[in-house]
Amino acid sequence: MSAWALTRRGRRTARRASDSSALEAAARWGFTARGVLYVLVGVLALRIAFGQGTQEADRGGALSEVAGRPLGSFLLWALGIGLVGMALWRLSEALFGAAGPDGHKPRKRLLSLARFFFYGFVAYTVLSFAAGSRGSGSGSSDQQSEDVTARAMELPAGQWIVGVGGLAIAVTGVWIAVRAALRKYHKHLKMGELRGRTRQAVDVAGVAGGIARGAVFAVLGGFAVKAAVDYEPDKAKGIDDTLRSFAGTPAGPWLLALIAVGLALFGVFSFAMARWRKI
Secondary structure: OOHHHHHHHHHHHHHHHHOOHHHHHHHHHHHHHHHHHHHHHHHHHHHHHOOOOOOOOOHHHHHHHHHOOOOHHHHHHHHHHHHHHHHHHHHHHHHHOOOOOOOOOHHHHHHHHHHHHHHHHHHHHHHHHHOOOHHHHHOOHHHHHHHHHHHHHOOOOHHHHHHHHHHHHHHHHHHHHHHHHOOHHHHHEOHHHOOHHHHHHHHHHHHHHHHHHHHHHHHHHHHHHHHHHHOOHHHOOOHHHHHHHHOOOOOOHHHHHHHHHHHHHHHHHHHHHHHHEOO
């Protein structure tokens, strides 16, 4: 058999592996893990809005909340492994293309690759936390953001790097919110299996959750841009401080409460994606 034929067979085998039921299960597990984290961050932010929160409303706070529950250690490992599954699924999309008619386009593959790195990093922090390295997963997102920004600004053209990065995050936030409002997620769902009130509930969670998530990213990126313009790394904020900034608006804690409910709804939407997402 020629080398070309062997290569072609290898690609077919890899493609079948990427479409396997095991990878589909891993992806759905990953959506579930993502949902749990967003629900917990939303709950923590809601507590802060009403003056009852003591933990930070970010991934570290969510992991600490899980760790304090019965079977907390088991749940942490389950979340971390689920996020590994999400990362591997995104990697398979980058290598072999995603579901849908345009899933093989280079832009889609690059987006999947970026998501692979993102979820890979999140999975690493969660698994590190589960293994006992508390600083990796539970460190303040605000302090981490300031540290990363400060190190980036020390690089040649660091001020521009931070500014462009912040702008990219802000634009991504707007993109997330707009796509949610337009219900672009419909093309990824098995809409034929959604009926009546179930479909309405999924749309409420998808739209409200996506807009809230996009708003957080947009404001987070805005703080990074401001830090770059003023050349003050401490003006960069993590998720917790970004959420708290909503309470400093004229709407007061009610805006933070609204965003918190939206983030929790995005978690619920992630559960719906785990059930009805086309993999």
